[in-house]
Amino acid sequence: MTALKQSIARLDRAIAPTAPARRLAILRFVVAAFGLVYLLIRLPVFVGLADNRPTRFDPVGPLSMLSSPLPDWMLYMLITSAIGSATGTLIGYRYRIVGPVFAATVVLLLTYRSSWGQILWFEIVFALHALIIGVSPAADVLSLDEHRRARPPAPHQRYGWPVKLAAIVTVTTYFVSAVAKLRIGGVDWVAGDSLRNHIAFSAARLDVFGATSSPLADPFVSRAWLAPIMAGTALVLELAAPLALLGGRLRTWWVVGTWSMHLLIAATMFIVFPYPLFAAAFAPLFALEQLYKPKILQTGGHD
Amino acid sequence: MELTPFARVASTMLVVGALFLPVVRNQDSFPLSTHPMYATARDRDETLVSAVGLTEAGDVIRLSLSVAASTDDPLVAESFIERALRDGHAEETCRDIAVRVAGSDLTNVVDVTLLSERVDLVDFVESSAVLDRTIHVTCPVPR
Numbered sequence: 001m002t003a004l005k006q007s008i009a010r011l012d013r014a015i016a017p018t019a020p021a022r023r024l025a026i027l028r029f030v031v032a033a034f035g036l037v038y039l040l041i042r043l044p045v046f047v048g049l050a051d052n053r054p055t056r057f058d059p060v061g062p063l064s065m066l067s068s069p070l071p072d073w074m075l076y077m078l079i080t081s082a083i084g085s086a087t088g089t090l091i092g093y094r095y096r097i098v099g100p101v102f103a104a105t106v107v108l109l110l111t112y113r114s115s116w117g118q119i120l121w122f123e124i125v126f127a128l129h130a131l132i133i134g135v136s137p138a139a140d141v142l143s144l145d146e147h148r149r150a151r152p153p154a155p156h157q158r159y160g161w162p163v164k165l166a167a168i169v170t171v172t173t174y175f176v177s178a179v180a181k182l183r184i185g186g187v188d189w190v191a192g193d194s195l196r197n198h199i200a201f202s203a204a205r206l207d208v209f210g211a212t213s214s215p216l217a218d219p220f221v222s223r224a225w226l227a228p229i230m231a232g233t234a235l236v237l238e239l240a241a242p243l244a245l246l247g248g249r250l251r252t253w254w255v256v257g258t259w260s261m262h263l264l265i266a267a268t269m270f271i272v273f274p275y276p277l278f279a280a281a282f283a284p285l286f287a288l289e290q291l292y293k294p295k296i297l298q299t300g301g302h303d
Numbered sequence: 304m305e306l307t308p309f310a311r312v313a314s315t316m317l318v319v320g321a322l323f324l325p326v327v328r329n330q331d332s333f334p335l336s337t338h339p340m341y342a343t344a345r346d347r348d349e350t351l352v353s354a355v356g357l358t359e360a361g362d363v364i365r366l367s368l369s370v371a372a373s374t375d376d377p378l379v380a381e382s383f384i385e386r387a388l389r390d391g392h393a394e395e396t397c398r399d400i401a402v403r404v405a406g407s408d409l410t411n412v413v414d415v416t417l418l419s420e421r422v423d424l425v426d427f428v429e430s431s432a433v434l435d436r437t438i439h440v441t442c443p444v445p446r
Contacts, residue, residue, distance in 0.1 A: 012308035015315045048373055053399070055392055056383070061333040107334060114333040118382035127334040161311055165318060172322045177338040179326055184342040197345040200424035205377045207431070208353035208420065210365030221428045271378075 012157075015168070019160030021141040021153045022289035025092070027163055028138035030288075031129050032089035034280045035106060038126070039083050046079050046109065052116055059115040062108065070112065078112070081105045089134065092143020103134025122273040125281045128169045136162035164245075166284035171241040174258065178238035190235055196220070196227035202269035216268045234261055244285055255282045348434075351420045352384040354400050356412035357441070364412060370403045384417060388439055393417055397442040404444045416441045 039046070050072045059066045070078070082105035088098035107130065110123045139145045140153050153159075181189050188194060200221045203213035220226055237257050244254040259279060266272045275281045306314070325337045354371040356364040372380035387396035401415045421435040 008308055008312050011312050016308075016311050045374065045376075051373065053392075053395070055390070055395070056386065061335065064332075111333050116379075117386045118379050119331055119333050119336065120376075120378075121336055121338055121340050124334045124336055124338075131334075157311070158305065161306075161315075165315060168315065168319060169322065172319055173336075173338060176322060176326055176336075177340070177342070180337050180339045180342040183326075184339060185344040188344045189342070192344060193347065194344045195341070197347055197349070197424050198341045200347075200428045201345060201349055202377070204349070204351055204422060204424055204427045205381055207427070208351050208365060209371060209377055209380055210367045211377065213428075218428055221425055 015164050016157040016161035017164065018155050018157050019163060019287075020155045020289050021137075021159045023163055023287060024133075024136060024138045024159040025140065025142040026288040026291075027129075027166065027284055028089060028092070028133050029142065030280050030283045031126070031133045032086050032102070034126065034275060034278060035102070035130060036083065036086040036090055038274065039079075039086060039109075043079070043083075046113065047076070049113060049116065050075050056116050058117050060119060061111045061114070063111050063115055066115075075112070078105055078109050082109045089139075092139030092145050095139035095143065095145050099134040099136075099138065101134075103131045106130040106134075122275065125170055125173055126275040128173075129166050129281075129284070132162050132166050132169070138162065163284045163288075167245060170281050170284060171244050174238045174241035178235055178241075181235060181238070190231045191228055193224065193227055195231040195234075196224060199227075199268050202271060206270060214268050214270045220268050230264070233257075237261055247285075251285050255279075255285060258282070345424075347424050349422060349424050351422060352381060352388060353418060353420070354384060354397075355416050355418060356404055356409055356444075357414040357416060358411045359413050364409065366400065366404065366409075366415070370407055370409070371400055373403070388417065388419075393440040394442065397440045401442050401444045405446060412444055414441050414443055 049069075052069070054069050057066075057069045069075075081101060085098050085102035085105055088094065089102040107127050110120070110127045114120050114123070137158055140149065140159075185194055199217055203217035203221070206213040237254065240254060241258070244251040259276065259282065262273050262277045266277060321335055325331060325335050329337065331337045331339055354366045356366055358364065368374055368377060368380045372383040374380050374383070384396070387393050397415055397417055400417075404412050404415055417439045419437045419439065420433045421437075422433055426432045
């Protein structure tokens with residue numbers, strides 16, 4: 001029994017390190033800022049869901065019990081709540097209410113958007129991070145709610161655990177991607193021409209819809225030897241993702257490598273994964289409070 | 304409310320388990336997914352679906368993502384046309400697109416066609432060569 005307790009305590013220290021409240025608060029800021037900008041930029045797409053024919057509706061995930069699309073007023077309320085709560089989360093206002101609303105509305109809205117015949121995988125990590133941030137004490141500092149406290153909170157595991165959990169989510173999704181490639185595509189995915197054909201397919205798909213494909217697609221496609229090198233590198237990066245949790249240089253190299261992979265995907269295929277490309281997906285892997293130290297907080301308090 | 308170490312460890316394991324669940328069940332969903340993007344071993348020989356506009360003179364005009372599928376995402380547009388063809392909604396979808404064409408600046412387009420084009424992907428990128436073309440449905444643009 002004692003051995004079990006010791007094991008749990010060791011594991012707990014690893015997954016929930018004692019951390020200053022600022023680390024979680026800055027992650028809240030990153031996730032909410034991304035969310036707010038993303039929701040506003042994509043607003044026409046979300047609003048446009050109301051015009052879709054009901055026959056296209058194919059609900060997934062938490063909405064899979066729905067038998068028909070949401071009424072328009074409910075969709076508009078969901079969009080408004082998501083944008084409003086993203087703003088509230090960003091500034092940390094009435095967070096005990098706003099945080100969970102942010103988590104729920106972002107997950108539901110993005111799930112709803114993926115319920116029209118095409119799951120949009122690039123939104124998954126953002127949705128999961130929003131879920132974690134929204135239900136954690138992420139607005140104890142660097143927020144409008146901050147003044148409700150008599151004094152700054154001391155570093156605590158309650159601030160370290162959500163950040164670590166978000167980091168675990170990031171690396172696990174990459175690892176699962178690698179598993180999918182090996183399971184679905186097998187060794188051929190690396191050794192064959194699959195990646196070259198995927199890049200060619202993305203360019204061709206843009207062409208048939210009258211859009212401009214990447215100018216880098218043609219040079220890449222015409223050099224067949226590049227594909228196995230890039231595919232192998234991508235697979236190694238995804239399989240190595242859990243190592244990033246160890247921190248240090250290993251983490252930094254993994255983040256640089258994975259970010260570069262997304263940059264290359266954007267450059268050759270014009271497919272943008274905004275959350276990792278703007279580095280938000282990788283934020284929980286870093287001690288964020290060390291990157292951002294407002295002078296007013298350096299003079300006193302626990303943080 | 305403070306969580307105990309056991310609750311934190313158990314919750315973390317549950318989250319990781321949930322992330323692996325789609326892989327075990329081989330069922331993609333949102334926000335728990337198998338992350339299958341680019342995972343298939345794609346062949347060079349591929350069929351592309353799209354919507355095109357036809358002018359009175361018989362010229363073919365590629366319809367944009369927004370006109371063809373009310374989106375700016377090629378993945379969504381492809382899936383939109385593919386599902387319409389697969390689920391037997393081709394005519395209905397064609398009419399929807401024709402209405403959008405009528406509301407756009409494509410004033411010279413008189414008909415809309417949903418089609419599949421079989422291509423060698425590498426050749427298509429290099430020279431736009433099409434091996435085979437299948438027209439599924441054609442509908443007039445309401446003016």
